Amino acid sequence: MGIKRRQYWGLIFVLPAVIFFALFSYLPMINSFIASFHSKDIISLKAPVFVGFKNYIHIFTSEDFINSIKATIIFAVGCFIPLVTISLLIATVIVSLRRIPWIQNLFKMIYYSPSIVSGVVSATIWLLIFDPRGLANQWLNFIAGNPTPVDFKWLALPAMARLATIIIYFWKYVGYFVIIYFAGLVSIPQSLYEVADIDGASGWKKFLSITIPLLKPTIEFVFIVAFIQCVRTFSIQYVFVQSGSPREPINVVSLNIYTTAMQYHSLGRSTAMSVSLFCFILIFTIVQLRIYRSERVSYV
Amino acid sequence: MRLLKVSTICWLMLACTLFVFAAGEQEKAAKPLQIVQWTHEDPNRTPLEEKWIAEFQSEYPNVRVVRETSPSGKIKEKVLTAFAAMKGPDIFNLEAEDEWQYIVSERVAPVDLEAVEYSSYEALRNEYLPVTFNGALYEGKVYGMPMEITNWCIYINNKYYREVGLDPAKDYPKTWEQMVTVAEKLTIREGEVIKRRGFDFRYPYYLAFFVPMANQLGGTVLTPDGKSAAVDSPAWIKLLRYMADWGPNGHNLGSPTYTNARKTFNRDDNSIAMCISGLYQYDRIKAENEAFLPEVSVVPYPRFEDAVNDNGAAVYGHYYMVNSSSSPEVQEWAWKLIKYFTSHEEEFLDQVGLIIPSKKLLQTDVYRNKKFADVFIEDMRKSNFIMTHESGPKIQDVIKEMVEGVMLSNIPPAEAARRGKQKIDDILGM
Numbered sequence: 001m002g003i004k005r006r007q008y009w010g011l012i013f014v015l016p017a018v019i020f021f022a023l024f025s026y027l028p029m030i031n032s033f034i035a036s037f038h039s040k041d042i043i044s045l046k047a048p049v050f051v052g053f054k055n056y057i058h059i060f061t062s063e064d065f066i067n068s069i070k071a072t073i074i075f076a077v078g079c080f081i082p083l084v085t086i087s088l089l090i091a092t093v094i095v096s097l098r099r100i101p102w103i104q105n106l107f108k109m110i111y112y113s114p115s116i117v118s119g120v121v122s123a124t125i126w127l128l129i130f131d132p133r134g135l136a137n138q139w140l141n142f143i144a145g146n147p148t149p150v151d152f153k154w155l156a157l158p159a160m161a162r163l164a165t166i167i168i169y170f171w172k173y174v175g176y177f178v179i180i181y182f183a184g185l186v187s188i189p190q191s192l193y194e195v196a197d198i199d200g201a202s203g204w205k206k207f208l209s210i211t212i213p214l215l216k217p218t219i220e221f222v223f224i225v226a227f228i229q230c231v232r233t234f235s236i237q238y239v240f241v242q243s244g245s246p247r248e249p250i251n252v253v254s255l256n257i258y259t260t261a262m263q264y265h266s267l268g269r270s271t272a273m274s275v276s277l278f279c280f281i282l283i284f285t286i287v288q289l290r291i292y293r294s295e296r297v298s299y300v
Numbered sequence: 301m302r303l304l305k306v307s308t309i310c311w312l313m314l315a316c317t318l319f320v321f322a323a324g325e326q327e328k329a330a331k332p333l334q335i336v337q338w339t340h341e342d343p344n345r346t347p348l349e350e351k352w353i354a355e356f357q358s359e360y361p362n363v364r365v366v367r368e369t370s371p372s373g374k375i376k377e378k379v380l381t382a383f384a385a386m387k388g389p390d391i392f393n394l395e396a397e398d399e400w401q402y403i404v405s406e407r408v409a410p411v412d413l414e415a416v417e418y419s420s421y422e423a424l425r426n427e428y429l430p431v432t433f434n435g436a437l438y439e440g441k442v443y444g445m446p447m448e449i450t451n452w453c454i455y456i457n458n459k460y461y462r463e464v465g466l467d468p469a470k471d472y473p474k475t476w477e478q479m480v481t482v483a484e485k486l487t488i489r490e491g492e493v494i495k496r497r498g499f500d501f502r503y504p505y506y507l508a509f510f511v512p513m514a515n516q517l518g519g520t521v522l523t524p525d526g527k528s529a530a531v532d533s534p535a536w537i538k539l540l541r542y543m544a545d546w547g548p549n550g551h552n553l554g555s556p557t558y559t560n561a562r563k564t565f566n567r568d569d570n571s572i573a574m575c576i577s578g579l580y581q582y583d584r585i586k587a588e589n590e591a592f593l594p595e596v597s598v599v600p601y602p603r604f605e606d607a608v609n610d611n612g613a614a615v616y617g618h619y620y621m622v623n624s625s626s627s628p629e630v631q632e633w634a635w636k637l638i639k640y641f642t643s644h645e646e647e648f649l650d651q652v653g654l655i656i657p658s659k660k661l662l663q664t665d666v667y668r669n670k671k672f673a674d675v676f677i678e679d680m681r682k683s684n685f686i687m688t689h690e691s692g693p694k695i696q697d698v699i700k701e702m703v704e705g706v707m708l709s710n711i712p713p714a715e716a717a718r719r720g721k722q723k724i725d726d727i728l729g730m
Contacts, residue, residue, distance in 0.1 A: 041405070042380070042384040043380065043383045043384055043401060043402065043405050043407055044405045045405065045406055045407070062726075063719075063722075064723070131558075131559075132493045132494060132557075132558070133493055133495070137493060141491075146491070148490070148491035148492075149490050149491035149492065149493045150491055150492050150493075151491070151492035151493045151494075151548070151552075153548055153708075155557040156547075156548050156555055156557050156707075156708040157708065157709075158708070158709050242373070243557060244503055244504070244555065244556030244557040244558070244704070245556075245557060245704075245708070246704045246705060246708040246709045247700075247701055247704065248701070248705065248709060249709065259697070262377060262380060262381075263693060263694055263697050264694045264697075264727065265401075265694070
């Protein structure tokens with residue numbers, strides 16, 4: 001009886017969160033799914049018209065959406081690999097500074113601080129740096145020793161616009177993943193390293209045989225979160241396009257969803273893109289989880 | 301027993317909530333009628349409208365007006381999002397090309413003739429120059445009152461002309477071909493980096509500045525029947541080539557990625573020598589940097605040497621519009637307030653540089669004495685009203701992609717035109 005009553009109270013406490021998520025997350029998701037089978041202009045008072053799979057057929061046969069998939073893959077790969085690897089290296093270096101805690105804390109703060117700045121603000125700050133008269137050109141010209149300044153056209157050339165968005169994203173999120181890796185690294189028992197030292201293991205050997213296997217749950221989390229973040233990128237590309245950068249090279253799927261809804265007013269096509277993106281992320285995440293779960297290691 | 305207590309507390313909370321809602325209803329009945337106005341930021345217009353709102357409220361104490369401003373670049377999205385959610389302000393204004401879709405979608409109400417004190421739409425239109433209502437006239441009804449009807453000309457910083465040995469009164473560019481030569485003389489570069497632009501376009505308002513350039517060459521956005529795009533014509537390809545040459549991969553005279561030319565022009569900080577803007581720019585310079593005014597001159601919009609049409613930049617406007625979802629009573633008072641605003645056309649022109657082209661205004665000394673008003677009006681007489689189409693903003697977005705594609709991504713003009721046509725045809729077939 002006592003157990004049942006506790007369960008009842010648990011349900012009551014959880015109910016507000018369930019209602020909140022149902023109203024603000026699940027309901028819009030279901031609505032989006034339904035809307036993706038309809039044709040609807042977002043400001044029109046006319047009722048939506050059921051069009052079946054027409055929106056899906058249209059987006060997957062349009063050059064524009066295919067280009068968006070390409071732009072998203074280039075961005076995600078260009079961002080994901082440095083994010084998950086360099087943040088691990090930085091976290092390892094910070095953990096090694098455990099004997100000087102104030103420096104350790106200072107580095108954690110320095111790396112983490114950009115991640116609390118909003119995407120729009122980050123992009124606006126970096127736009128000044130990438131301006132033809134900005135610091136990016138000045139630094140590169142200084143490093144290259146160019147006698148007359150060269151304009152690297154950070155915001156104008158397709159490849160440079162892609163690189164610029166990747167740099168901003170990396171700068172913004174690397175600290176977030178450093179902190180997650182840091183938390184995972186400090187939770188590895190120190191005694192395992194001490195035993196390895198007695199056995200004469202090298203630093204690299206300890207990293208490969210102790211750190212990486214025991215950090216797998218953290219790595220799994222970082223890989224999934226970083227991938228989802230990279231695929232859902234929007235605000236940096238939006239600010240760039242608003243500032244005159246060419247849309248095509250950085251027209252990631254999220255930006256295309258926004259443009260299709262807010263500028264082309266086509267709610268059906270934009271929700272079809274959203275549902276497609278959601279399915280892609282879901283499938284990829286399930287695959288990633290399956291792979292990682294089959295490789296879990298425990299030394300306990 | 302505990303459950304009984306919890307359920308009693310829940311019922312009491314529910315009763316209190318209902319009581320608060322009921323009290324709210326009573327309070328609502330006693331409250332003055334509220335009109336919400338959304339408009340774009342304009343530091344010169346704000347004090348005027350706030351003064352008129354205060355006067356209006358003291359004359360009609362039953363009305364309370366809430367005026368909210370947003371940056372010009374953001375208000376379009378803000379209004380669209382609100383209307384998509386079946387909300388929105390009672391009064392708003394956008395550029396005419398953006399407002400058209402609200403008219404066609406029946407989201408704005410036709411002008412309440414009784415509230416604005418006209419006997420018919422014909423009588424209302426007769427009070428103004430013929431072009432005035434081109435962006436608000438739909439199926440015989442007028443859907444907005446003009447806040448501003450204007451066109452764009454070229455603003456020149458005379459000081460920089462003299463600095464490079466040019467006479468601003470004689471050597472200003474009359475054609476787009478001359479614009480390249482003059483801009484090149486005025487441009488200062490350090491290596492490849494532009495320190496001062498001679499001139500740059502007003503990206504991304506392509507319907508206002510770019511389509512008229514295509515019109516000069518005989519190009520149009522749509523075919524005469526309006527059923528498909530005509531942006532792949534030789535006139536468009538020639539114009540796209542001109543823009544490609546203008547950009548960073550051509551003569552390197554300017555780019556959409558540089559700071560908006562119109563904004564930096566007012567600062568007179570050696571970053572731009574010429575820009576495109578409307579008559580209102582003069583009063584904005586006066587407000588921001590009055591000492592710079594003696595160095596400013598204005599010349600007509602250039603034409604191409606082989607132009608087949610003698611039009612300048614597009615005539616466009618902002619109309620005060622009223623949300624058709626607002627209650628009839630709010631709509632009526634909203635139109636009364638708008639009438640109050642627009643009856644001050646002399647102050648609009650004198651203090652903000654906004655032209656409400658009523659026939660009455662053109663007879664006043666305020667109009668006759670307004671510096672450069674003649675240059676704008678003369679060019680306006682030869683120009684076309686901006687493209688009003690329910691897909692106008694979408695088409696503008698496609699043109700933006702075309703121009704930026706040739707200027708920044710090295711897409712060949714013919715290919716950019718082909719892709720643009722395909723996209724516009726797709727929009728028309730939606």
